[in-house]
Structure formats: C-alpha cells, structure tokens
Amino acid sequence: MSHNGTHDKLIYMANQIATFFTSQPRDGQVAGIADHINHFWEPRMRNQLFTILEEEGGKGLNELVIEAAKQIRRPAVA
C-alpha cells in the first residue's frame, strides 16, 4: 500500500486519540482508545489500521495505539 494522504491521516488520527487518553487515569487508557476506535471508525478505516500494524509494524503509531490494537474489533468483511 502506498503512503498516500489517507494512510498518514489515519496514523495521525489514531495518535490524536491516544494523546487524549494519555492524560486520563492509567487503567482506562488502553481500553479508552480501543473503545473509541471501535465506536467511531468504519471497518475500512480499522482494516487500514490493522494493515499498518501488521504489514508496517505499526510504524508511526503511538505505543498506546499498538497496545490497544488487541482490543480493537477486526472487521468481519474487508
């Protein structure tokens, strides 16, 4: 996948969410990020996120996003 605008934007958005939750109490941070992405990201966007995580080793992503990935729902259909 090429590094087009959408790809970079997605990383940026995920990191923005992580930044907010970084300031929240410790125990809720990871769940908060996963929950937010599950609630608001369309499957296409979550798929792209998994691609970034799996094929690019999560390059550019905030560590909390990487940790949260385990709790992010994998879309049923691509």
Place this chain on the structure above:
Amino acid sequence: MSLVHEIDYGTPASHSQKTVTLTVDGAEVTVPEGTSVMRAAMEAGIQIPKLCATDMVDAFGSCRLCLVEIEGRNGTPSSCTTPAMDGLVVRTQTGRLKDIRRGVMELYISDHPLDCLTCAANGDCELQDMAGAVGLRDVRYGYEGENHVFPAAKTNGASNARFLPKDESNPYFTYDPSKCIVCSRCVRACEEVQGTFALTIEGRGFNSRVSPGMHESFLGSECVSCGACVQACPTATLTEKSVIEIGQPEHSKVTTCAYCGVGCSFKAEMRGEELVRMVPFKDGKANRGHSCVKGRFAYGYASHQDRILNPMIREKITDPWREVTWEEAYSHVASEFRRLQYQYGRNSIGGITSSRCTNEETFLVQKLIRAGFGNNNVDTCARVCHSPTGYGLKSTFGTSAGTQDFDSVEQTDVVIVIGANPTDGHPVFGSRLKKRLRQGAKLIVIDPRRIDLVRTPHVEAAYHLPLRPGTNVAVVTSLSHVIVTEGLFDEAFIRERCDWDEFQDWASFVSLPEHSPEAVEKLSGVPAEAIRGAARLFATGGNGAIYYGLGVTEHSQGSTTVMAIANLAMATGNIGREGVGVNPLRGQNNVQGACDMGSFPHELPGYRHISDDATRDIFEKLWGVQLQDEPGLRIPNMLDAAVDGTFRGIYIQGEDILQSDPDTKHVAAGLAAMECVVVHDLFLNETANYAHVFLPGSTFLEKDGTFTNAERRINRVRKVMSPRNGYADWEVTQNLAQAMGLGWNYTHPSQIMDEIAQTTPSFAGVSYDLLEREGSVQWPCNEKAPLGTPVMHIDGFVRGKGKFIRTEYVATDERTGPRFPLLLTTGRILSQYNVGAQTRRTENVVWHEEDRLEIHPHDAEQRGVCDGDWVKIASRAGETTLRAKVTDRVSPGVVYTTFHHPTTQANVVTTDFSDWATNCPEYKVTAVQIAPSNGPSEWQVEYESQAKQSRRIAAKLEAAE
C-alpha cells in the same frame, strides 16, 4: 383561513406570584401584582384606547389617550402607567374621559396627513382605529399652521422647515416622518427589545422627532435592521416595503425561521400564495416576539430567479446540464447507485443529511441510507460544527444537547460566553442576553476577538479574556484550577450528583501547577489576574450559565473543551435548575434536529449506537431490513475513501460541502473522484459544480415539518405556499427511495414524526397534535415528561452520576512559524448566514458585500497593508485574496475573516486538522501569512471559470414539471 390574531395587552406581563383584585367597569379581575390597570382591563376584555403603549415595551405614558377614572382619586391617571391594586374601582368610559380623548385625537389628526385610503397601513393603523374608537368626527384646526405634513406651506409655497422627507435607505422598510406621532414606541423597542439603542427622540414638544443616531439615515446608523421598531410603530411611519408594494395580508400561519439555531417563531402573513411579511410571534417560546433581520426580512431567496426548478442530469461534470423529468432523474440515480454498489460493494455509496431541512426530511434521508443503501455511510454538516458538543456532553452528562431553555437566561447572574458571538450569530438570543445584562447580570467573554458584547450600549463585560486561538482547553482548565485550589467548588452538589472519586482525581489534575493562571498566561496570552478574577466571579456570583459556540468546537481539541466546560459547570453546581447550565449555540436552524434524527454514521435516531442490538432490532422490525452493526464513514472519511477509490457515489441534501468544509482542494478532489454525485438543493451551489444529478429543493415556506432549535425545542414548520419545484424535499427523498425499490408511502410529514416517536424514546410523546396544542415542546418528551423538558438533569444526570474528565491541553499541530506567523480564525456576521447561499440572494448584501480580513494595525503596518487594500492570505493548504480591514478588535498576531462569499474561498486556506474525537475540522486556527496583492489568486480565477463552465444548462425541458 384568517389572520392569526394576537392580543396587545398594552403593557408587558408581570411575573409576580402575588395577585391583586380590582374592578374595571363593574367587572372583577385578578392579576399578578405589578400589572398595569390597562393590562388588567384587557384581561377582563375591556380595551382602553391607547397609542403610546404596546405590550412589547414598558409603558411611557405620553399620549394621554388611555386615561381612566379611579374611585377616590383625583384627576384622570393614564392606565398604562398606573399599577393595579387591591380594591381599585376603575371606570374606562365617562363623559369627561370621552371629551379628553376626542381632544387628544383631534390634535394628533390635525398634524397628520389624511391620505388614509392610499396609505400602506390602511386597515392596520392604530391611529385610524383610535380615531374610530373615540368617535372623532371633525377636526377644527386646519393645516395652515405649523405642521410636519407638507413640504411647503399651502398658502404661500414657503418651504416648511419642520417637514422631513422619507428615508428609504433601509432595503426592507421606510421611515416617513410626516406620519410620525412621536409615541416613542420605536425608540423603546430598539432599546428594550433589541438592545441596540439606535433611535432617539430629539428636540422637545412640538419639535420632537425620531432620529436614527445623530440625523443619520437608517442604513448609515447603528441600526441592525431587526424590525422591532417597525413592528412597534402604530402608524405607517415605519412600514415594511413589502407591505407598501403588495398591500395588507389576509391570512397567516405560524411557522419557524429557517436560518439559525435560535428557532424564532413567526407569523407568515400572506395574500393568496404571496408572502407579504414575516412577523415574530409573541407566543414563540424561543423568541418571545422578537426576530433579527434574517428571519424577518431575508426571505427573498425563496423566489429568486437563480432557483432551479427542474431536475437535471449530466454524464460528466465538464458537460453542460440537461433538464429531465423527475422520473428520469429518479431512475437514473437509482440505477447508478445500484451499479456502483454492484461494482464496488455495498459500502461504496452514502449520503449527507441537511441541517436546513426538517427533522422528518432528515429522518428519511438516513432511513434511505440505512435501509435502502444498506450501510451507515450517513453524516451531516454538524460534523463540521457541533459534533464535539455531542461527544463532550454525552461523555460528561449523558445527553448530546444543551441543558436549558432560552428563558433561563432571565434567571442568570453570571454568564460566560466562550467562542460565540451571539449578537451576530444568534441575534435574538443576543438581545435576550443583553436585556439580562442591562438588568445587572455579569458577563465574562472568552474570545480572541473583541466581539460586540464586550462593550455595547449599557453593557460591559466584567472580564474579556482575549486568548490566543487554540488555547481554550488551557484557559477553561485554568478557571477550574482557581476554583478548586481556592476551595470555591460546590461540594454538596458534587457529592450528591457526581462521582466523588472521579471528582477527586480531576481536582488533583486541575490543581497541578501547570494549570495555574500564571502558567497558562504564557500559552494563552491572557493575564493571570483576569483568569483568577473571572473564575472567582463565576464561582461566587450566583446562578452561572455558560454559552458557547463554534469557537469552542472547531478545534483539534473541540471535544476536550466541551468536557472542560461541563467540568466547570459541575464543579460550581451550575446544572439542573433555571438560570444555569451549559448551552451550545447551534449554527443552522436544524443542526440539533439533524443530530437527533440519527444523521451520524455511528448512531441511530436518539443517539443510540449502531452496535446496540436492542436499538437495531426496533428499526429492523419496523423497516423489515437488516441493518449493518458497524459505524459508517464520516464526511472527511468519505472524501478520503473517494480519493482512495472505495467510495463512489453520494446523495447530498441541502448542504454545500465544497464551500462549508475545510481544505477546499481536498473536498474538490474527493467529489471529482466520485462517479455519481447527487445534489438536492435550491440553487446550483458550489458542490453542484461536481454533481452529475441535480434535484431541485423546496424552501421552508413550501413544506410541513419540524425544526429543533438549540434548546431542544421542536417547532412546527408550516406550508404557506406550493413548492415552486413541485415537491417538498421529503417527497423527493421518498420518490427516490421508491425508485430504489423501497415501499414507502408517507402522505404527510406527521406520519414520519409518528414513526420517529414510535422508535425513539426521547420523542415518544411527540406528535403533530401535541405540537398543535402546545405550540412547541422540548425533548425529552415522553411518559415521564408529557409536555417536554425545559431544563435537563434536574434530579440527576441522564447518565446517572456526572462524570468529571481530565482535560489536558495539547497544543495544536497547526503552529505559527517564520513562514506563517499569524493565526487566522473565522466567524460570521449578522446579516449573512453560513455559506450565504440564501442571504446573498436577498437585499442583505447591502450590509456585507464581501468578506474582509480583520488585521491589527501593528501587523498591517509591518506588512505595508492599509485599510481596504487587497491582500493575499496564504497557509500551507493554499492561498486566496480578499480585502483588509485594519482594526484593533483582533489582537496582534491574529487575523479574522468570515466565509459567506464563495469567491473569497476562505476554506482554501483552512487545513485538514480536526478534532481528535469527532473529526470536526479545526476552522478556528490556521497559521497564515499576509501580503499585499493586486487581485484574485490563481486558484480563485481557475475556480471562477470552472464554476461558470459547470453551471451551464444546455437543454431545457419544454413544459416545466
């Protein structure tokens, strides 16, 4: 049909709990203490003659027509200024009173032209009525003497120094001084109702005249053309030009303004299907009989020649348009959408609902998308304005809406206005707020710009915190810092209503030294002492209310700021009663409604998440389809997906995303990448330049429905004329749905509301019958609150316990640097509305011919820019040109503009940064550079020619419709 009649009680209602009982002409009447004798008489059905009194303003007692006799008192007091008291015995009609009244009227008429038959107010003139009421039969004085009526003396032709010519400078009303009776109703309306103080009575006695400002024309004065004076005037002195042109109306219906989120109620006064004038409705619970220039006067767009009345199609966006029949248009769209879904998958199409259309229409569009397209790719323009409100308030309080009604402001003692400019953006609320401030409530303004409220006649903000754009979170959190560290929080309230552990966590967070005013001063530029003072005032000044607007939401930390505001209100115990609360000032007329109706891709109507099985089940059973349980794409995501090739078709009802959304070039690229763009609107808007199908829309005058305003108030919209395009918007959506194979069969919008009530708990009690009876209701309206809910969270928060959330300030990535050293922020002005598609097609252009860039004298001088010069404004996203306005309303380092005109293309400059939670774009902060320029930028020139090309209509259908 007839005119909706409203009784003029002569003086305003008293809200006292105590009552008094008196006798008027033998009838006993009980009224609240503080009521005038005149009003008490009217309550008993007795109309005392009057001229200078009207119930929209306080009594003045100048005309001496309303005299009465009171047993045991000498003389003949005026009933408008005499308070009713226990045991008074009042007589309104005696020989003595009759004589005095006739004498008074005789004097008035002797200085008034007798052209009643050809006067515009004929049939609607109180002077005429009173002459009739008092039985005036002849006038003994001639016109030879001193008068204000004739330009020259009849006898010798000498010019009459007292005569003043008509002032027709205002585009909507005229001022004809020869008909003025100097009752001062207009002056009082301008002061008390509108709060502008544009009019004065100059001179005394026979010399006194009404004057806008100091002998100015209306247009040249401070006047904001709200029309309150025109409405107050008992004669033809101040008259709507439309009445002069058309004549008096013969029937009227109550409806709701389609401009802003205040949601003013109007009587649309008609003659046949021609709209004669709009008159604000006294019983309108949002506006209480007032309006602004847009709602009252700016409806000319509805009959503007630019309106497109026939559907049109084209193969490519470079082709000219071809008019087609409705059937052809529907079947074309249906087959294109089906083709795209077959070729690129079910999720390759979507739609956008409109905040200008009715709840019913919005509900249908999201239904078409969820049930017909079979996906959740629906979004609405609230994405670009108030989506952070929904997210922030839901997280903290549990509902995505403001907590109060507008009446609540009358009980407020301290008001914070943050990131909003109510006198321009929400004028009628602005007037109601100013009224409260003149009564002594205190004001704190948090805004980068010195908005009008900071200092206007008889109003001055206690604190103005002119923060650097983008530092809202820091400043609001710092207010909480002061309140917590100085022990000013409301512990009892917090213990009872909120989660105490969460409060403690939050309290220790805000108490950190980095949130102290001294630390925040360095980021925000706001003096620490001002932050401290404002915090103390808010925490200790009595009922505290917060009103905020897009200056809060349109930031990369928009949602966080909303939470910070909610925290502040909870910490000070300012939730759950009259006079307090958190109040988003919504932009467009039905933004609230569009959000309520499930316009967001993750939510079904009533803010219920799409992943919730029980909610989906309700709709699946009723609609007989299976709904996707995954959130759909938001507008920015749709555009991204379009550029990526996975999103190919869109149905856009009543929105102009190309002009209203940030980063115009990206929006254009997204639209250009799609294969079927369907625009459903009144005009060929900017987005339509990229459309393949155009479906003509209808105006609010042409359909039935409801709008929901910023107070959650559901107001009726009533059809007063047939749609010029043939169909109301809900009918068009229904026909399109039918073409796509859906078996819809609504025959009236009330049936759609019934479906909303049936599926959405917060609307369970709403029906057109109820609205007919009550006028309007505020949701939640259900079994627990059968007449709706003016104030929310009274006995507890909707979510249970109020939730305090930490709000860490994160500087936006949009930073100034050597290349782009200034911060651009955007806003709006009174006479224009949003992208201006409607207001630009009315006479309102006299107040705002173009967008201007406000720049501080210091910054202007550095760059060699003078007032009125063309300047180039450039950001990393693009550049555009407009003319400069040099003013110290903005701080050094900050520039400001509006975005009402498409040629300005302000959004070419705004970037694609957005709120972390909702993707609401960061309109309010863009790093820019300014330089002198000679004219339009390359993009502007290119855009103009593309737009012109794109608007060509080649083939016209023979018979329209």
